[in-house]
Amino acid sequence: MTTSKAFIQPLDRVAIALMLLLSLLIGFIILQGDVVAARVREFSWQNQQIGAEDVSFTLNFSRPMDVKSVEENLKIEPPLAGKISWAGRRMVYTLLTPAPYGTNYEVQLQNARDRFAEKEGKNRIIQPFTGNFHTRDRVIMYVGADAENRGQLVLYNLTEENKKVITPKDLIVMDFKPFPNGEKILFSARTSNNQDLLSAQLYTVTTGIAAQPQAPAEPAGKIDLVLDNKNYQNLKFDLSPDGETIVVQRGNRKNPGDFGLWFMPTTSNNSRERPTPQQLKSQPGGDFMITPDSKAVAVAQGQGAAILPLQKDADEPLDFLPQFGLVQAFSKDGSQAAMVKFNTDYTRDLFLVTNQGVQKPLLKTTGSILNCQFDPASPTLYCLLTQLIPTEEYVEQPYLVAIDVNTGEQKPLLLLPIDQRNVQMSLAPDGLGLLFDQVVPQTNPDIPLTTDQLKTEDGEAIATSSLWLMPLLPITDDTSSAIKPEKLPLVGFHPRWLP
CATH class of the missing domain: 2.60.40.1220 (Immunoglobulin-like)
Structure with missing residues (x-):
């Protein structure tokens, strides 16, 4: 019988040596304790x-x-x-x-x-x-009012001090809303050879700005038609805060009784087709605004304000506030709203309405409440109002005011020229500046109106317009009364901040 001689292969020796080495290392680490560096x-x-x-x-x-x-x-x-x-x-x-x-x-x-x-x-x-x-650059948008950029949408970068025109000369921009990432603008426009204010179509245009510096931006000025005017007139519109839904007030060209709100997605599942609008089956309404959660729309309806779900059948409102005729603004989180009450003596009250059922009066005016916006940085509501001037003629003077919604304290900021009802304002996304315009109407009868004539929302012809920037400080800061607005070296109207 042959006896086999046990022996160790070279590979086994290497494995045994590695195991001994690892055992020594583990033991050393255990003796040393936890030495992973904090970082x-x-x-x-x-x-x-x-x-x-x-x-x-x-x-x-x-x-x-x-x-x-x-x-x-x-x-x-x-x-x-x-x-x-x-x-x-x-x-x-x-x-x-x-x-x-x-x-x-x-x-x-x-x-x-x-x-x-x-x-x-x-x-x-x-x-x-x-x-x-x-942080993002401080960028404003406006409609040009000079000969060079008449009716075109202009972006001005306040941080870098440069200007960019992003719409063509053959379109007269009437209104616009930026998408939340700043990469595109939704706007309504008529052609430069058509004075009809009811001939607007909806478009998007790229800004040339990237949401993140690492991502390449689309070139500025790329235009896409979103909604035409073949069968319906497109009146007012709004873009949801999440940038995914458009609500448009439309009227049937052949049937004046067919008038109301339509909603549509901003993008289509088929890249070759435009999104299809759907009519919101509800009572006809007036001014409207999409809610901060992007799921409903607040609309002036009858003798009150209704909150309607963004679905085809919206006969049953989510909420109805009969005592208020208009929603002026929502806070960013949707917990508060600034609402207008129209009184029988022709005055107007501004109320703070919360989702907890609180209805708090903030001010009363004999004029109009044109615009309000909540400050994202403090419990302050900035409002553009008018007051009735006691004269033989009906004259309103606009002014800007800051209201502390907690205490009700009012702080007048600026008195604007008399009879400038077409003034527009926009609060910066960081709450540190207020934009507004001063439109000069065309009053010279000897100057003929052209097809590309600029007009306000009221249809008044515009001669020119200036833009102003007012820095803002907290309402409790006494030095804010000394702050004066700065006239920007830009000729335009309807200013807005890019988000």
Whole structure:
């Protein structure tokens, strides 16, 4: 009988040696304790461009951190007020107010300790961290009123001080709404050879601005027809806050009784076809506004204001407020609304209405309540109003006022020239500036009206118009009374901020 001699192969020797080495390393690590360095693994806004809708960033750490040491050593330059919350190794910094636009920010964290360093008698501090992000440029839009850009949609970058015309000369822009990411504008326009204000069609146009600097932007000025005017006249329209739905007030050209609201998506499942509008089956209404959740529309209806769901059959409103005739503005979260009550003595009351059922009067005026907008940074409502001037003729003088919705305190900001009812205003997305225009009507009868003549919403011919920018400070700041508006070197009207 042959006896086999046991032997070890070379591969086995290598495997045994590796196992011994790994065993020694594991033992060494166990003896040393936990030595994973504390560091920031992820910063959610790193190299990002943010807007007013971005309210918080996160820092994810590699180890459980000493909360107090992190909060004491976290620095943001320029400073941004906020509050901190924790979920394990994840820290959330929530801004108290939107970050001012056109600003570069740096986030630094040094000398913060991990949670177990002190218990173990060790001085383990975090690896120094520096992160960067920036806010969108401060960009305004308006309709040109000079000979060069008459009726065209113009973008002006206040941060970089450059101008960009994005619609062609053969279209006279009448109204427009920006998409939330700033990459496109929805606008209504008539052709330059047609004076009919009821001949508008709806279009989109690209701005040439990218939502994020890493993503390539579409070239500016790309026009797409969204809704034609073949069978229906397109009157007022609104774009939902999420940029996915359009609501249009339309009238049938052949049947004047067929008048009401239509809704449609901004994009079609088939890229070769335009989205199809659907009529909102409800009572005819007046002024309207899509709600902040983008799921309903508030419309003046009969003797009150109705909230209608954006669905084909909207006979049953979600809510009806019989005492109010108009919704002027919603707060960003939809919890508050500024609503107008029309009185039998021809005065108007402005109310703050909340989703908790509170109805709080804010002011009364003998004139008109033209526009109101909630400040995203404070409990302030900015309003453009008119007051009746006691003369033989009916004359209204517009003025701007800031209202503290908590206390009801009113702070007049600016008195505008008499009889300029066509003034428009727009509040900056960061709440730090107010745009408004001053339209000069065409009153010289010797100047013939041309087909490309600019007109206000009331049909009044425009000779020229100037744009003004007013910086804003909190309503409680006494120095704000000394702030004066600045006339911009631009000729245009209907100004709006890009989100």
